[in-house]
Amino acid sequence: MIRSKTTRLGRRGALALAALGLAAPTPGRTAEGLPTPYTVTRDFDGETKGDGAYDLSGMACRPTDADGSRLCVVVNDENRGAQFARLAGTTLTPGATAYDLGTAPSPAIRGTPPAQSRCSGGPGRFDQLDGEAVAYAEPFFYVTGSHGCTRGKRRYKLSSMILTRLRPNADGTAAAETVSTYRLFDALMASAPVRDSVLRDLEFDWNALPPEGTPQPNGLNVEGLAVVGGRLYAGLRAPSLAGKAFLVSVPVEALFADGNAALSAEIGTIPLEAGPDAGVRDLTILPDGRMLVLTGSSRNGLPVPFRLSLVDLPSGALTPVATLAPVRGENQKGKVIDGKAEAVVPLGSGRVLVLFDSLRNGAPHAYAVPIPERGAPTPP
Numbered sequence: 306m307i308r309s310k311t312t313r314l315g316r317r318g319a320l321a322l323a324a325l326g327l328a329a330p331t332p333g334r335t336a337e338g339l340p341t342p343y344t345v346t347r348d349f350d351g352e353t354k355g356d357g358a359y360d361l362s363g364m365a366c367r368p369t370d371a372d373g374s375r376l377c378v379v380v381n382d383e384n385r386g387a388q389f390a391r392l393a394g395t396t397l398t399p400g401a402t403a404y405d406l407g408t409a410p411s412p413a414i415r416g417t418p419p420a421q422s423r424c425s426g427g428p429g430r431f432d433q434l435d436g437e438a439v440a441y442a443e444p445f446f447y448v449t450g451s452h453g454c455t456r457g458k459r460r461y462k463l464s465s466m467i468l469t470r471l472r473p474n475a476d477g478t479a480a481a482e483t484v485s486t487y488r489l490f491d492a493l494m495a496s497a498p499v500r501d502s503v504l505r506d507l508e509f510d511w512n513a514l515p516p517e518g519t520p521q522p523n524g525l526n527v528e529g530l531a532v533v534g535g536r537l538y539a540g541l542r543a544p545s546l547a548g549k550a551f552l553v554s555v556p557v558e559a560l561f562a563d564g565n566a567a568l569s570a571e572i573g574t575i576p577l578e579a580g581p582d583a584g585v586r587d588l589t590i591l592p593d594g595r596m597l598v599l600t601g602s603s604r605n606g607l608p609v610p611f612r613l614s615l616v617d618l619p620s621g622a623l624t625p626v627a628t629l630a631p632v633r634g635e636n637q638k639g640k641v642i643d644g645k646a647e648a649v650v651p652l653g654s655g656r657v658l659v660l661f662d663s664l665r666n667g668a669p670h671a672y673a674v675p676i677p678e679r680g681a682p683t684p685p
Contacts, residue, residue, distance in 0.1 A: 373394075437450065589650060
C-alpha cells in the first residue's frame with residue numbers, strides 16, 4: 306500500500322476540498338496509488354436553479370477533438386435531462402443543457418409507454434429523468450433513465466422510462482438531433498431472468514418494515530449503459546440474483562425505429578458473476594472495443610466495494626482489474642461521507658476518471674488501474 310501525508314488530511318482538509326467540489330482520497334487497495342482529484346470550473350446544474358449538483362450519476366465522452374479537449378455528456382439523476390461538459394487535461398467544465406424532457410411526455414417519443422407498474426407508491430409526476438447512465442458511440446450520445454421505481458417513495462414515474470439518443474452539433478454546444486424511446490422497457494420485459502423484477506420496489510419502506518425474514522423486493526433499475534458492435538447494453542444494478550448481476554442487450558436501431566410499435570428484436574441477457582449483493586454501477590467501452598464494468602452494492606447501505614472488471618462479450622466472463630479506493634467529501638447536508646462511484650470514463654494509458662454520487666459535482670478523481678492488454682493471460 307502506498308502511504309502519503311495526503312491520506313491523513315483529516316476533517317479540516319476534507320472540508321476544504323469539498324468546498325472546491327473535490328474530495329479527500331483514501332489509500333488504494335488494488336488501484337495503483339492514490340486517486341488524483343480533477344478541477345470542476347463551476348457547479349453543474351442541480352435539481353433547481355442555484356442548487357449545487359450532488360447527484361451526478363453518469364458521464365461519457367467522445368474522443369479527443371483537435372484542441373485536445375473531449376466533449377462529454379453528464380447526467381444528474383435529479384434533473385429532467387442531461388448537460389454537456391468539456392474535459393481538458395485535469396479540468397472538467399460544465400456546459401449547456403444537452404436536452405430537457407420537459408414536464409409532460411412528448412408525443413414524439415417512440416414506442417409505447419409501460420401499461421402497468423407494481424411500484425407500491427403508485428404513480429408520480431412526470432418530472433425527473435432519474436438519469437443513471439450515459440454512453441457514446443459515434444456520432445451519438447445515449448442517456449437513460451433508471452427504468453425503476455423511485456427509491457424513496459417507491460413511485461412509478463414515466464419520465465424515468467425513457468432512453469434518449471442525441472447527436473451534438475459541430476462545436477458541441479447544443480444537440481443537433483434528439484430522439485427518445487420507451488422501447489428499452491420492452492427489452493427488459495423480454496429478458497426472462499429479470500422480468501419479474503421490472504417495476505417492483507427497489508427495497509423496503511424503512512418506515513413500515515415487513516416481518517423479519519421477508520426478502521427484499523430486489524426491483525430492477527438500470528445504472529450502466531454501453532453501445533458497441535451495433536448493440537446497446539443496459540447494466541442492471543438490481544436485481545442481484547445468487548451472486549449474479551445482469552446485462553440486457555438489444556440492437557440499437559430497433560430501439561429507435563420510427564413509430565409507436567413495440568420493440569421487435571432479439572434480446573440478449575448476460576449474467577455477470579459480480580458476487581453477493583453486487584450490481585452494475587456503470588459500463589464503458591475502452592478505445593480497443595473491450596467493455597469495462599464498475600460494480601458495487603445492489604442496494605444502498607450494503608458493504609460491497611466498488612470494483613472494475615473487464616467483460617468478455619458475449620460470455621460475460623469477468624477479469625478483475627481494480628478495487629477503487631474510497632473518496633470522501635461532504636454531502637449536501639454537510640456530512641463527510643464516502644462517495645458512491647457511479648460513472649467511469651477511460652482516459653487512456655491505464656487510467657480512468659470516476660465520478661461519485663452524493664459528492665458535489667461528482668468529485669471527479671482519476672485512478673491508475675492495471676488494465677491488462679488485449680490477449681494477455683488472466684492473472685491468477
